[in-house]
Amino acid sequence: MSDNDIDPVSPRMAPKRKIPEVGGRPLKPSTLMMGHGFDPTLSEGSLKAPIFLTSTFAFPSAADGKRHFEGITGKRPGGADGLVYSRFNAPNQEILEDRLAVWDGAEEALSFSSGMTAIAVLLLAACKAGDVIVHSGPLYAASEGFIAKTMAKYGVTFIDFPAGADRAQIDEVMTKAKAMAEEQGGEVPMIYLESPGNPTNALVDIEAVREARDAHFDPDKCSIAIDNTFLGPLWQRPLDHGADLVVYSLTKYVGGHSDLVAGSVSGKKRFIDAIRMLRNTMGGICDPNTAWMLCRSLETVELRMQRAGENAEKVCDFLAKHPKVEGLGYLGMIKDARQQDIYDRHCLGAGSTFSLLLKGGEAECFRFLDALKIAKLAVSLGGTETLASHPASMTHLSVAEGRRAELGISDNLVRISIGIEDADDLIADFEQALEAV
Ligand SMILES: *Cc1c(COP(=O)(O)O)cnc(C)c1O
Secondary structure, three states: OOOOOEEOOOOOOOOEEOOOEEOOEEOOHHHHOOOOOOOHHHHOOOOOOOOOOOOEOOOOOHHHHHHHHHHHOOOOOOOOOOOOEOOOOOHHHHHHHHHHHHHHOOOEEEEEOOHHHHHHHHHHHHOOOOOEEEEEEOOOHHHHHHHHHHHHHOOOEEEEEEOOOOHHHHHHHHHHHHHHHHHHOOOOOEEEEEOOOOOOOOOOOHHHHHHHHHHHOOOOOOEEEEEOOOOOOOOEOHHHHOOOEEEEEOOOOOOOOOOOOOEEEEEOHHHHHHHHHHHHHHOOOOOHHHHHHHHHHHHHHHHHHHHHHHHHHHHHHHHHHOOOEEEEEOHHHOOOHHHHHHHHHHEOOOOOEEEEEEOOOHHHHHHHHHHOOOOEEOOOOOOOOOEEEOHHHOOOOOOOHHHHHHOOOOOOEEEEEOOOOOHHHHHHHHHHHHHOO
């Protein structure tokens, strides 16, 4: 193992560790999650990383202190080469960031105190007044609101295309975006995607977006970012399909135990640099305790997601045949040829979050939800436990009725996130709850 090999050019708070190899074989993420980025000999031999509760770091000498600050402020290229202050970075967060980068095959990763902090800092770092953001729709409601309302206050506008759009439709929106930007004296600095969309599970063709971006804009100045919360890091690897940046709410599958809130951005260094600079200024990095919990979560993320995915497949097989079920929005049962084509090119698994359409409306959904004994009634997803909710009256209540219909959020739609319980127990629970409808 060459775990101590240091990458000398990476402008991070501390030098990044290279991915170790054994017998010429680069180690897989599931192996690396147990120790990558942490050297026990630097912490009294402690096998697991201690939680470093400190706001600041002692410099070996005044000259070292100066050197660190020259790196952080950009006076010297290459960034800081040691830890300085915990708003910039700290040991637990650096270990977490090294490990997050491994999963997505990213050059670098940054951790944040929530998914929304990651998204907000990402967008603020990319845009200036006059700019236009192109985004897929629908987005997570808070992301859509941040772009449409908060960014608008700073003179940034947006234009969107529907998640399932083909190359011609995407091209049309890119052309409009370019014209808007020219008129406003700005540029198009980012194409922001979310795939699959919530709650319809409509997939975005990342490869088509990349081709369209390359045709209309300078790929060095216009990044493609994607919220990969629903399928990452196991079931979709957007950087392999042309995305530059991947965003996560780590609160969901990565954290996976419904006991923390955090977020991240990983991807190409040339785009990460500006986000890191803004995070250094604003704060928003996750805290050491949360970073430690996330490192623990990452050791089992593959196991948990595999099991949840298998459970979801079994549960959906049962639900699809039930007479009280009108349909399922599950990526393992796509009915549309274009969506299936995107799935086949982009996805490695169908996930465990889907929509269940019951015959009836709100009353039937409420009877079903109230009868559940194992599945808990809560929003969020990707935890070890199965959750169910009613988007039309909960997460999407504030969305105008017309827009709700456009997004396919009908009154008979129940959103389900399958956990890692026993699949037959879950099926028994859904069976008795359907009985009560
Ligand atoms: C939950 C979620 C977010 C927001 O993340 P927080 O950690 O709650 O801030 C963003 N995008 C998607 C797709 C989500 O599911």
